[in-house]
Amino acid sequence: MNAHATTDLPVVVIGAGPAGLAAAAHLIDQGIEPVVLEAGQSAGAAVREWAHVRLFSPWAEVVDPAAEKLLAPTGWTRPDPADYPSGGDWADLYLQPLADVLGDRVRYGATVTGVSRTGRDRIVDADREQQPFVVHTAHADGREERLFARAVIDASGTWATPSPAGGSGLPALGEKAAADRITYRVPDLKDPAVRSRYAGRRTAVIGSGASAFTALAYLADLAKSEDGEGTKGLWILRRGISGSTFGGGEADQLPARGALGLAAKAAVDAGHADAVTGFRTDAIERDADGRLVLVGEDGRRLDQVDEVIVLTGFRPDLSFMGELRLGLDERLQAPVELAPLIDPNQHSCGTVYPHGHRELSHPEQGVYLVGMKSYGRAPTFLAMTGYEQVRSVAAAIAGDLASADRVELTLPETGVCGGAGLFDAPDADQADSGGCCAPAPQLVQLGAPAAAGVAAEQAPAGGCCGS
Incomplete structure (x- = not known):
């Protein structure tokens, strides 16, 4: 493929979850065509696995503005902003309708098995940045496919790779047998x-x-x-x-x-x-x-x-990104510029500094890890953080650096040191x-009983601090 045709290619988004679908909406808002690859058979496949768990963030904080803009012409109305959706609600009432609006831009049963530069493994320097990305996928029907892209946004999350019981970060002896x-x-x-x-x-x-x-x-x-x-x-x-x-x-x-x-x-x-x-x-x-x-x-x-x-907690699956030059913090497995801002030794959900495309960038220009995956092993993610991330990234891909750099995000404090x-x-x-x-x-045994009811429960992707 000719390098000059790169800007005519779509942006491949990995994952049709909250961050991935929001990324697609922001790309469309920027006049860029997305292709969303989802391993599951429906939007929010990972979210549906915790459909019974209620988010501790209300509807007002888990609907992306660009996504709502796409949904509005269909007659979609956001549920009561003050209500707390369950994972099932989030998937059925927001994520799936958004994916339906995106139509055939979303491809289900498509598992990404590798991402690289066309004709360049991670060793080769020559003419690297002029080459489009190539994304290898395996489909549920057994087909293999490769897609070419001007940029890649990995919003595949961390749900599929939970951390083990072992205190060393490795499975405890006997954990697999049990x-x-x-x-x-x-x-x-x-x-x-x-x-x-x-x-x-x-x-x-x-x-x-x-x-x-x-x-x-x-x-x-x-x-x-x-x-x-x-x-x-x-x-x-x-x-x-x-x-x-x-x-x-x-x-x-x-x-x-x-x-x-x-x-x-x-x-x-x-x-x-x-x-x-x-x-x-x-x-x-x-x-x-x-x-x-x-x-x-x-x-x-x-x-x-x-x-x-x-x-x-969870950890990112980086196996299919092995041919890309990622700059990841050695502890958190998050982008090196982002890691100090989200280090759980220093920060809680509400003390994370607003960040966008610059903190999410890598030595491999044009590839971004967003959403929960961008946080690596840090447990402090909120949905609204992901929405602001993808807004900034989409603007950067479109060349609108003024908008991409204008990152504004105020997160709710936990009230305690995290x-x-x-x-x-x-x-x-x-x-x-x-x-x-x-x-x-x-x-x-703790002291006097506390009178407390659980108004809403934690959601692995919609709330924060779940380790």
């Missing part, structure tokens, strides 16, 4: 089959973010129900209990997000869950009865559990530093 008793998702306890799996049983929840809060609240509700007698949660934290453990509470500018932490605290205070702090899982073993025993890095063995829910603190500092030191890690494993 896969039949482990889930890496917030379970849908309204599903009778799923409900029976957890009812009357002891379940370990590993994680310290909003997803863990949600799982604890669900298990507490099950324990209080007629068919849930004997249901018990064991909350396993790699950190200790501090003022920030349960999030911002009433100080959170997203009230539903604050309610999540309060609900988790209420579950512990009411005795529906015990919390084990400073525990980093090293192994998962089966006893003679087939129940699971979690073993810590320090050798501590916890009492048997029947099920394990691992909610330790930092991880010193890795092994005592609880008292953590309280002073705003962190939340502790050295020695211990079983704790």
Whole structure:
């Protein structure tokens, strides 16, 4: 293909989720044709996998302005801006209608298997930037295809690659062998089959973010129900209990997000869950009865559990980007310019500095990781962040740098420090530093019960801070 024809090519967008579809809308607004490649069979395929979970961001914050502009002529009206959608609502009432408006620009059952420069692997310098991108895809019907693009926007998210239970970032010994008793998702306890799996049983929840809060609240509700007698949660934290453990509470500018932490605290205070702090899982073993025993890095063995829910965050799949020259932070696997702005050791959702195409750029010009994938392993993403990212990126691709550089975004504060603190500092030191890690494993029962209901639950893509 002739290099001079590059600007006539479409922009390939990977993923028909919230950020990917918004990217397509902004590209159209800039007069650029997008091609959206979606591995699933419908828009928001990943979102649909947590359809039962309610976002803690209201409709006002999860609809992209350019997308709404495309939808308006169809008679679409945004649901009540103050209401909180579930993942299913978000997919059915917004994402799918948006994909339908985009029409054949969205291709389903198309899995991206590789991205490169035409005729150039990552080693070759000569004439590199003048070559279009080539995107290899595998289709559900077995076909293989390659598409040429002027730019590539990877909005494929991180949902398919959850982090393991192991405290080292690797699967714990025995974790794979115990896969039949482990889930890496917030379970849908309204599903009778799923409900029976957890009812009357002891379940370990590993994680310290909003997803863990949600799982604890669900298990507490099950324990209080007629068919849930004997249901018990064991909350396993790699950190200790501090003022920030349960999030911002009433100080959170997203009230539903604050309610999540309060609900988790209420579950512990009411005795529906015990919390084990400073525990980093090293192994998962089966006893003679087939129940699971979690073993810590320090050798501590916890009492048997029947099920394990691992909610330790997500990580990006970079395997199909291997022939591109990406500039990624060695810790977060986020773009190097963005990483210091989202480092969870320093920032919570609301303290992230507004950012756009410059922070999202790579040595390979014309490729951008956006949405949750842009954050790498950082757990602090909000949907409105992704919408502003793709607006800036689309403007940059169109050559409108004035608009691309005009990044304005004000995010809701959590009301607490979101930092991880010193890795092994005592609880008292953590309280002073705003962190939340502790050295020695211990079983704790928190003080007086807190009156708190969960107004809305965390959504892996629509809210933030779910590690």
